[in-house]
Amino acid sequence: MAEVSEVLMSVLSTIRVPRPGDRVHKDECALSFSSPESEGGLYVCMNSFLGFGSQYVDRHHTRSGQRAYLHIIRTRKAPEDDNNSGSGDPPKKKPTRLAIGIEGGFNVEQDQYEEEVKVVLFPDRQEVTADDLTAMPDVVRERVSLAMAGLMSADSVSHALQVQQWDGEVRAESRHAAELKQLDNGVKIPPSGWRCEVCDLQENLWMNLTDGRVFCGRRYFDGSGGNNHALLHFQQTGHPLAVKLGTITPDGADVYSYDEDDMVLDPKLPQHLAHFGIDMMTMEKTERTMTELEIAVNQRVGEWEVIQESGATLQPLSGPGLTGMKNLGNSCYLNSVMQVIFTVPDFQSKYVSNIDKIFDDAPSDPTQDFKTQVAKLGYGLLSGEYSKPALDPGEGAEASTEPRGDQVGIAPRMFKALVGRGHPEFSTNRQQDAQEFLLHFINMVERNCRSGANPSEAFRFLVEERIVCQQSQKAKYTQRVDYILQLPVPMDQATNTEELHEAERRREEADSSGAPPPSPVRAKIPFTACMAALSEPETLTDFWSSAVQAKTTATKTTRFASFPDHLVIQVKKFTFGQDWVPKKLDVSIDVPDTLNLSTLRGAGQQPGEELLPELAPPPLMTPDVEVKGILGSHGNEEDDSLYSPLLSPVLDDSTVSQLCEMGFPLEACRKAVYYTGNTGIDAAMNWVMGHMDDPDFSAPLVLPGTSSAPGTTPTESVSEEHLATIVSMGFSRDQATRALRATSNVLERAVDWIFSHLDDLESMEVSEGGRSAAESEGAREPPPGPKVRDGPGKYELFAFISHMGTSTMCGHYVCHIKKDQQWVIFNDQKVCASEKPPKDLGYLYFYRRVTE
DSSP states (O other), X not given: OHHHHHHHHHTGGGOOOOOTTOOBOOSSOSSSSOOTTSTTOEEEETTTOOEEETTTHHHHHHHHOOOEEEEEEEEEOOOOOSXXXXXXXXXXXXXXXXXXXXXXXXXXXXXXXEEEEEEEETTTTEEEOHHHXXXXXXXXXXXXXXXXXXXXXXXXXXXXXXXXXXXXXXXXXXXXXXXXXXOOSOOXXXXXXXXXXXXXXXXXXEEEXXXXXXXXXXXOTTSOBOOSHHHHXXXXXXXXXXXETTOOBTTBOOEEETTTTEEEBOTTHHHHHHTTTOOGGGOOOOSOOHHHHHHHHHTTTTOOOOSTTOSTTSOBOOSTTOOOBOOOSSOHHHHHHXXXXXXXXXXXXXXXXXXXXXXXXXXXXXXXXXXXXXXXXXHHHHSOTTOOEEEXXXXXXXXXXXXXXXXXXXXXXHHHHHHHTTOTTTTSSSOOOHHHHHHHHHHHHHHTOSSSOOGGGGTOEEEEEEEEETTTXXXXXXXXXXXXXXXXXXXXXXXXXXXXXXXXXXXXXXXXXXXXXXXXXXXXXXXXXXXXXHHSXXXXXXXXXXXXXXXXXXXXXXXXXXXXXXEEEEEOOEEEOTTOOEEEOOEEEOOOSXXXXXXXXXXXXXXXXXXXXXXXXXXOOOTTOOOOOXXXXXXXXXXXXXXXXXXXXXXXXXXXXXXXXXXXXXXXXXXXXXXTTTOOHHHHHHHHHHXXXXXXXXXXXXXXXXXXXXXXXXXXXXXXXXHHHHHTTTOOHHHHHHHHHHTTTOHHHXXXXXXXXXXXXXXXXXXXXXXXXXXXXXXXXXXXXXXOOOOOOEEEEEEEEEEESSSTTSSEEEXXXXXXXXXXXXXXXXXXXXXXXXXXXXXXXXXXXXXX
């Protein structure tokens, strides 16, 4: 022990006590998915607080020279009855509040585990327990004891990211409550015996606080719940507030505001209820509140009853490439996308085959390195090390040894935190669109693969757009890069139109008679009809033709300029109704196993075809504005240098007003109308919905030809801080300056811009004299185009991602992947052989090129 004491004394200066703000990784290895529950436990560096599994701790010791590690081993306690533990401890309290980290909320402490903690000194792996420290010098005992206690009491990074103190019951006061108008219609509500006025349902009933009418609540994503009649009543009348019958007690009730789309507080609830004859003081609760329903859902983590293939008939699979992923809270979109990504050979060879080199080249904090975390995830999915059946934690030793259908799997916490950092949506635990996440991930790969192999090239292809002026018959060709083919859904091409009309007729009859609604009928759309809609010419009614120097009609045809190795097809199921409420098209499409897109290859300029002249359209101006420079008090009429294109654009005020009335910022509405060429509310609304996540969504409109907002000048100096940030990423000062000026000095936009213009920027390599290559005499060659692969347009289906629910913001994602000629379903931690893969109900389809 004296020898160990001397070693501790020699490394005492490297042992730190965690301070507020320190990132403590004590739940997960930085380079693998090992945890304190894994075989061998987890070693936490007592200086950097990084965690390492037993297979990587020696590597870290060798590279860093750190010798002292806190070794944490967790073992699961024997299962106990929640009400009578038998240990003398009080029974566990069930959650009564939709909250985390506060009284009554979900208990996030790891009290189901027993922990063994000790200090291990490398390279000889000498062990020191808390009891051993009592016999050591005071200075050693105090420092090491404080460090051990500090590490064990500190919140781990994963804990801080995922289970921060949160209260889902905090509700705001409704803006309608204080001045709510109630109709004097004589309606009196009895204390019981309620039914929906439309469909006769006797549960999940809501009384509108304006007119006292009673309707059923929303239909849930799995088909349960009500029939949406309370919501329909609001849409027809505009009466905003409703109270859930059966939740009224002297302490309050569930009140929902359809206008504010949230649970709210109604400080005048007693008066509003009394208006319809309801005395709060005499009411008793007969139904679960919305909070209790949400708690029940959160306690059923892992259950999924609406997936068509769930059930005992599916054979669980495990092994290399068959690893499940834990759902971290609405992270099924990420799980599904990454499962498919790592079936693509480019991503396997880039990140998994080179994992040793990636780990060797990793920075001192590998948790913050994109390449390291992607490699870690890829190896975790493909190696099979974590593809082990989960044990049933039920009562009794015999039950605990039987495997369940799901796996232990991997929890991609570090990966999710890293790829979502700074993103307004992917940094949250809300459900997201799998297609948007796929593009976000590809964008991050592009940013991090400026040199060396770029696996996202597997998806990259060129699109050729041919626009023909109908007046001059001259054409214009443009090319753009894309990664996903968006497939339209022509609902008017359904093959079961009569069945759909009959179903709609029965639904209307049920609504008018109060009968239960009939079972919905799904529209059947031929895949060939979708492809025809994709390839047919689009009519442009307000096309400015440089040949006739005026607006005219043109046709636009879209074709492939190249075919990628792997083609992603997105079925455009998500759209907006006439009221601009997002909705999902319930359709079945006979998506084929093989595709031949050769007929959709673009041919470029045709023989004898004339091209439109390269002339820019005139600037948009209001009729009463003269073409003058912005002189003011700073210029004179002879000073042409002060002439500026900052002129007032012609905007349809009525369209701008309609958008503003929907709650969107004024400048965003102006930009929507401007960039859609005053073509109406539909086009402008589509622009708004497609750009809501832009960092400059609410920024002032910047007209073409400038990089400045009104009131500034195009030559405005860029931020030195932003310049330094971009230069630190490996770009030149000229390149950084160009990016910032092109994006109005917005750093996030500049970074996105610079990575989307890499090929253009290659011609700006800085010479020794400080000028860019583009400015030097030798840089006369045009920049090369984007690097794309090309080959035959023949493909076979190898994966698809399906979505269940009414919107991308809710529901659930699963993916099916073809492994060795067998379809496999990946449903978070459940990995099973698929018997009937629902290929007609997919959202994202993944095809690979077939080589002859």
